[in-house]
Amino acid sequence: MKLSAQTWVVAVALAACAVPVMHWEKPGASEAKVKEDSEECRVQVRLSPLPPQTVGSPSPSAATRVLSREEERALHDTENFQRCMRDKGYSAKR
16 A cells, blocks of 8 residues: 555654654753743644645545645644744754
């Protein structure tokens, strides 16, 4: 069974939310500060509106599909959380 690129992105995004395989580091930031900034980013992301649902053009390929609203939310949240943390000066480490 072949999976589309979108399916892989969503699977990785959901896995990233479910299992913390990386942690965030910032020079001089204490563990408490990292936790505080992470929580700020989580709140900011959850309060941000989800962009309007996009509908792709019909494709003859069976592997191409439209993301479900839940998948869109997971991808949106993951991308925005990571952007928020990077904007605060953090880098992701495994």
